[in-house]
Amino acid sequence: MVDVKGKWALVTGANRGIGYRIAKFMASKGCNLILHSRSLEHTKAVLEEVRAMGVEAYDIAAELSDLSQVEAMMNEIEKRGKPVDILFNDAAVQIAYRTDYWKTPVEDYSKSFVINTIAPMMLCYRFIPKMIERGWGRVINTTSGIRNEPEQAGYSASKAALDKVTSDIGGKLDGTDVCINLADPGWCRTDLGGPNAPNDPDSVIPGIVVGAFIDDKKSGRWLGAQDFAGLTLEEAVKKAADYPQLFK
Numbered sequence: 001m002v003d004v005k006g007k008w009a010l011v012t013g014a015n016r017g018i019g020y021r022i023a024k025f026m027a028s029k030g031c032n033l034i035l036h037s038r039s040l041e042h043t044k045a046v047l048e049e050v051r052a053m054g055v056e057a058y059d060i061a062a063e064l065s066d067l068s069q070v071e072a073m074m075n076e077i078e079k080r081g082k083p084v085d086i087l088f089n090d091a092a093v094q095i096a097y098r099t100d101y102w103k104t105p106v107e108d109y110s111k112s113f114v115i116n117t118i119a120p121m122m123l124c125y126r127f128i129p130k131m132i133e134r135g136w137g138r139v140i141n142t143t144s145g146i147r148n149e150p151e152q153a154g155y156s157a158s159k160a161a162l163d164k165v166t167s168d169i170g171g172k173l174d175g176t177d178v179c180i181n182l183a184d185p186g187w188c189r190t191d192l193g194g195p196n197a198p199n200d201p202d203s204v205i206p207g208i209v210v211g212a213f214i215d216d217k218k219s220g221r222w223l224g225a226q227d228f229a230g231l232t233l234e235e236a237v238k239k240a241a242d243y244p245q246l247f248k
Helices: 017-028 040-052 067-080 106-134 150-173 233-240
Strands: 008-011 032-037 057-061 086-089 137-142 178-184 222-224
Touching: 008 017, 017 032, 017 040, 017 086, 032 040, 040 057, 057 067, 067 106, 086 106, 106 137, 106 150, 106 178, 137 150, 150 178
Parallel strands: 008 032, 008 086, 032 057, 086 137, 137 178, 178 222
Antiparallel strands: none
């Protein structure tokens, strides 16, 4: 199992929900953090929390729907001189639930794809080559298990696209010590999931982060966090080894 102590992880959407749980857990394992949100005011509290846990951390702001801000954020991260060893592409948006889905507007797709697919892939394209140069890295792209719900077509389609490019890159990285995998938190009671979701957001640990700790040089897996609920991290890493790779 990977020891992440002293490594640097970028967590998008780190101020709340699943991203907040990721940040706190990684800090508990000694991992230094780059905490993203749309505003530095949003990450103020979690930044204080993780620093109090003894790790280095800083926060950075970007609106992911604005790709010029995404570019500026990546440039700022590189100027800071700290490598992105682990990338958690967690931030996402669910535009609306369209009961009359025959009237789904174009904007549901265009905005969803920019935030949920294009922005995370821009981060992958920037930081994965540098991981390859260093000989080590982990990328965990947060996906969704939504199926057969045209009411959420923009969201689910954007996540399906993220699945595809993650799988395709996984096929190129497989067998190296730079691993890219998908993690599905399940339907959780977060701002995105809403109050009627069946799962407590704390249940995503350790499954949502297990991709950062695997050490078998396998990529392209779809890891359902709820399948790991109640397990120790060590147990979760062992279980993840048996998950199939999407590109095979």
